[in-house]
Amino acid sequence: NAGVTQTPKFRVLKTGQSMTLLCAQDMNHEYMYWYRQDPGMGLRLIHYSVGEGTTAKGEVPDGYNVSRLKKQNFLLGLESAAPSQTSVYFCASTLVSGGQNIQYFGAGTRLSVL
């Protein structure tokens, strides 16, 4: 049971390049989330999904797009990377059951945009 797996773990981009971050979970969770973490800023929600085929904007969605074509995968895309998108990106999934909604996080993707 791998839990939540993020690929890649590290990436360096040049300004204007595009890339896709992949998040895969094997726990059959309905809800998935993408966060970015910057020093002193905590975790900020970028986009989230409440199920296959559905996505919604979070707190800081500008410059990002997402897709949830399969229940187990949640993709985060940067169409034209900017230095302000240098950050650590975390994916999380949650199973809502019995009043509990615990988020399980992946190991993160460290992205630098030059």
Next chain:
Amino acid sequence: GQQVMQIPQYQHVQEGEDFTTYCNSSTTLSNIQWYKQRPGGHPVFLIQLVKSGEVKKQKRLTFQFGEAKKNSSLHITATQTTDVGTYFCAGGGGSNYKLTFGKGTLLTVNP
């Protein structure tokens, strides 16, 4: 929108001292969760509090949820070097089970 404030931002203690971090929400929360992130790691769930005035303990860790369900605290008794990391509170109050995270408290422990 919902805002969750967490203080202090940093806390350095000597091993064996106690530690407390506080969390305050601008709105009433349906629940509050606490996560721990070790340096270079990812957030890991510690606990969820749901009821007004709830207190839960995990060994040396004590978690409280305020009566008004707008504030919470995490207290660690007799810190150890293994307690090092950033502690986040996260408020659940909106739909779709989204969480609003505080900015975290970075705890360092001097052995």
